[in-house]
Amino acid sequence: MSFVRNFFFGNKEEDPTGLSKGCPPEGNAPDPLVEGVFYPRTLYKFNGHDDERIFIAIKGRVYDCTNGRSFYGPSGPYSNFAGKDASRGLAMNSFDESMVKDWDQPIDDLEGLTDKQETALNQWLDFFDKKYPCIGTLDPEPGVNIPEGEVEEDIDDDEEEENASDEDDDENEEGEEDEEEEEASGEEEDEHEASGEECYEASGED
CATH class of the missing domain: 3.10.120.10 (Cytochrome b5-like heme/steroid binding domain)
Structure with a gap:
């Protein structure tokens, strides 16, 4: 068979x-x-x-x-x-x-x-x-x-990946903070513009 x-x-x-x-x-x-x-x-x-x-x-x-x-x-x-x-x-x-x-x-x-x-x-x-x-x-x-050399290389590669991941996270956090600051700054400018318009309208009425 x-x-x-x-x-x-x-x-x-x-x-x-x-x-x-x-x-x-x-x-x-x-x-x-x-x-x-x-x-x-x-x-x-x-x-x-x-x-x-x-x-x-x-x-x-x-x-x-x-x-x-x-x-x-x-x-x-x-x-x-x-x-x-x-x-x-x-x-x-x-x-x-x-x-x-x-x-x-x-x-x-x-x-x-x-x-x-x-x-x-x-x-x-x-x-x-x-x-x-x-x-x-x-x-x-x-x-x-x-081989021991390859084990060390694998460990180094893992550490590099972890560090790169941490850096990406930090950059993302910084980017989010910058966006929040820009939004806050934009809101303040809008408030100042609105306040200026109100003052202008008030002076016009006088």
């Missing part, structure tokens, strides 16, 4: 890729963790070796795939995805180790994927959403997956 046919028509007991027949997922997995934030470093230990649980990340979402240990566990055909971001491998229908990054590398930005590959990845994401519990998100770890 082909990869695509298994993906769309395979039952819940089958591997959706069709590459590992007759290996149903185990049903005695531990309860999933409470939803939280994972770094590639903390995700890595949930690979079926260091921890019996198996977590896999796809497009920034982390899934507890422990029930699919026959597929993603140490003896499974997709064990290289365990504890890692499997996005590019799933998008490209490749289970080669080169498709996944180590925990101390930047998170894959998925640059270079074709429209067809992005569609395939979104289909995988939908499949995992339906089959496995999402337990958190995968974020880059400052100083590990984000």
